[in-house]
Amino acid sequence: MQQPTTRAAGPPGAARGWLDALAVVLAGLVSMAAMAALGLWLAGADDLPEGGFPPVLAATMALAVGGSVQLDGGAGSFAAVDAGITAMPLTVSLVGAVAMAEVFLRQLRFRAVAGGGELLGRIARTVVLWVLALVLITVVAKHTFVIALGGGLVQSIGGALGLTPEVGFHADGLTTIGIGLAWLLFVLAAVFAVSRRAPLPGVLLRYQLAVRPAAFALWMVLLAYVAIGAVAGVLTAIVHGNARQTLAVVVLALPDLVWLAFGIGLGARWHGQLVGALGLPVPEPLSAVLRSPNGKEATVDLGTLAEHDARSWWLLVVAAVLLLAAAFLAAHRSPRTVRFWQHAVRFALATAVTVLLVGLWVRIDADYGLSVLGVGLGQGGLADLLDTVLGGNNPVAGLGSGSLTLRLEFWTAVLLAAGWGLLTGALGALLAARFRHRGEVTESGG
Incomplete structure (x- = not known):
């Protein structure tokens, strides 16, 4: 048949x-x-x-x-929300x-x-x-x-x-x-x-070995951070209570936090400020740094986080270990004919691009404000006046004004990432040289 x-x-x-x-x-x-x-x-x-x-x-x-998303509204012609x-x-x-x-x-x-x-x-x-x-x-x-x-x-x-x-x-x-x-x-x-x-397409096949091993390895790094963060988030929900809101952060915005940790572990700096309430829990050191006491923009990096929690230095260790593992993986998935320096340069470029993308993704710009007849409304002043007039039923009570901003310092971060990629790419290539590369056939045909 x-x-x-x-x-x-x-x-x-x-x-x-x-x-x-x-x-x-x-x-x-x-x-x-x-x-x-x-x-x-x-x-x-x-x-x-x-x-x-x-x-x-x-x-x-x-x-x-x-x-x-734009927020708007207010109370007729008397008050307006700008957010x-x-x-x-x-x-x-x-x-x-x-x-x-x-x-x-x-x-x-x-x-x-x-x-x-x-x-x-x-x-x-x-x-x-x-x-x-x-x-x-x-x-x-x-x-x-x-x-x-x-x-x-x-x-x-x-x-x-x-x-x-x-x-x-x-x-x-x-x-x-x-x-x-x-x-x-x-x-x-x-x-x-x-x-x-x-x-x-056939014309692009010759470029795949220059791109895919390093790109796949960095993708695995990002997923590893998500997996580690998910475990930490679940344990935090179990041990410290406030489980529902903690899990809400995990389900909505876990990569925002863990990929931020990845960049910080490599030495990158974010600049930002937090005024008012966040609404959902975030790591205490991050919240403490962003709430700058002098009202100025704060810098979020390993040093400032460690001032509030010395365990923040572990971010450096985790980033170094995962990046070295990724460099080994990239070299292991490449043919042995690829030169040592090519591994290092390709992995450096891939790491720099990854951190650049993380900076674009982990960017927050959220602000809200309430104006009454064109006058800003904050704590006290007109807010107290409305509370008095409306007998505690102020429909805009608690809005006041607030903001959360967080932006990467791109040039420093990209250069640091390239340096890390060059170093770990070289070490990963040396380690991979001791193992059989993927797709490689031995003389005995095994």
Whole structure:
């Protein structure tokens, strides 16, 4: 009986191509929505009034792809809220990226080479559907909450003054769609740079050995930090209590913290400031450093963190060990014909690019403020006046003003990362020389 032959998948037809692209986009949307919903539920957003949970979920997804959310509202013409948030909940981003990459790769399985036209067609169809999805997200990510003033005299005074307290938010369409599109293109580019399962056009095959081993090794470093952070987060939730909010940080923004730790361990410096409440728990040394007592911008690095907790020096040890392990892995996955200095230079470039990307991802710019008749409202002053007039039912009590900023000092960080990559890349190549490299065949054929 003749056995059926297995044939590698070829370029998809028009209908199949669009279905493949739809599968990639849906994988990203569903996985991000599920992770964001779990994190928001843990953070207590499940009891938002007036059907506010779906818009907040959409806003979280907009932030996860690099968009920004604007807060607005106030009390009629009497008071106004001025606020904005630009920060990526990187757990949501990471889950969405991995899901899309996996589905995209499965559609190309069993193939070593793919035509450039076919790959561009797949990417173009995915881009079109992704842009439509981003438009839908920006439409849904909009909501306004009406705050009740109370009854009786308070309500009468509010009506006479034109006070209709509202606080709302909306995703910035231009930023969300533009940066969200760049996010997708980066994810697809990373797929081809990291994974051996991704087929390349013939003209690019000669570059894969120069890129993929180091890129894959640094990807493993980032995932190792996430795994370590997840274990630490769960243990913290169990031992120190406040489990629900701690797990909310893990589900929403774990990579924000652990990849920050990676950069700091290499000697990078972040600059930022924290004013007001964060809402969710973060490591105490980080919070203490950002709350600069003189009101000026603080520097977050190994030294400033160690002033509050000497255990912060372990960040240096963890970064050095994981980077050396990654350098060994990169050299082990490369042919023995690759020269010693090539390992070092390639790994240095990969490390520098990784830290650059971490700096772009772990960037927070969140601020809010309340103005009354154009006058800033903080603690005391007009805030106390409103409390007195409204009898403790001040609809904007507690808003005051606050901000959280965190930005990497890029040039120093990238140069330090390149130096670390050069050193560990050289050591990793020396260690790997003692072992058989991947794909290498011995003289006996073993």
